[in-house]
Amino acid sequence: MIYLDNAATSFPKPKETIDLLNEFVLNIGGNPGRSGHTLSLDAARFIFEARERLAALIHAGDSERIIFTQNGTESLNLAILGFLKENDHVITTSFEHNSVMRPLTFLAKEKRVSVSVAQCAHNGKLDVKDIKKLIRKDTKAVVVNHGSNVIGAVQPVGEIKKTIGEIPIIVDACQTAGSFPVNVAEDNIDILCCSCHKGLYGIQGLGAIYIRNGVDLTPLKFGGTGSRSESIEQPLFLPDKYESGTPNTPGIAALLGGLRFIERTGIEAIIRRKQDLRQSIVSSLSDIPGILLYGDNDDRKQLPVISFNIKGKLPSEVGYELNKREIYTRVGLHCAPVAHRTIGTFPEGTVRVAPGYFTTEEEIAIFIQAVREITKIS
Amino acid sequence: MTYFLLFFTIHDVLRAEKALKGHHVDMELVPVPRNLSSDCGMCIKLRGDLDGVKPYINGIEMDKCVSYDGKEYRTIGGR
Incomplete structure (x- = not known):
């Protein structure tokens, strides 16, 4: 079995992830921050440490600015629905995932929010000037995909923020967190959304959002927080304001394991390894006759997310053949129809190959050989 | 003297614990x-010199600081 779908979720997980998940479920199990007993407190400690380490990884400073959510999609919904108000104007790009496009479309229909889309080039490159041109007096935010889940292109979020000045930037870092340098302090990011089960090596069912001090969002959820229990009003302090209800503590424990793995291995080493894997796949695929590769493949500083097609074949046929050989990729539109329109692969989509830190050169060689065989099937 | 330091969130309680x-x-x-x-x-419950430890948790907003002499609780600080 060869797993090349790490852009959907990373697999396998590091030993630390499984160890801490086991430790929590077997020996802790309490509901954090709710009761005064040791197991409740121990559960809260897992969350505290995960929050601290995630804050350190993305250079967030104060860890209370990190909020845990169900997934990257919930983080983006909290950012977009919680920040934009009726009649606001927002700018986004033609490389966004539906977790950005759908809440924006909802706001456009229901709250008369006006959405402008900056067109990226077919290779994923975004000209920052194109965002600047779209700024209006009533522009309230710019929502930008940091790293593409279709072709792995990375956008210069720091440069974009410099260009838009005081206008808040909302960054979708679902693909980049743990796979590319993310620095909210240096890049002056206002809101950063990520999932925790991809490059951060947690398990599915956990996301996070960083909210800069001074940025206020309307929560998506209201309810019990274990704090201010005498009041029927939602607390205003973080992280409780945005974290109502029992959290996914097993998921957060697993994330803590993932973050310890990243620290032990070194984020630079992980990023280097992933970029090398991308390079290796891209150069091998480009040698195969009949392969259509998307994106800018001269740029080494991209994510290990590669899209291709075989001339004359549907991506679904290629995915089927790979699956028969126990090679797991993801075919289709990857929940990003606007990105596929931008690269010219809508509506069929592409075959997406996403190696992970644990992918070996041998596995890549087997995958490449399989693609060669599939190109020859008539 | 015994002191009880109350914070707004469990996050801040653990932050203060780490600092102390x-x-x-x-x-x-x-x-x-x-x-x-x-x-x-x-x-957080601590005994002894409150003023000596306060600088360690300066950056963490306290909800309430209460002293207890074995008989009476007195709020002596906080928001």
């Missing part, structure tokens, strides 16, 4: 005494 432990302050986490707050959470 880093300076080897003798303290423990205890359930918030019900006469001090209706919160379901924990607070």
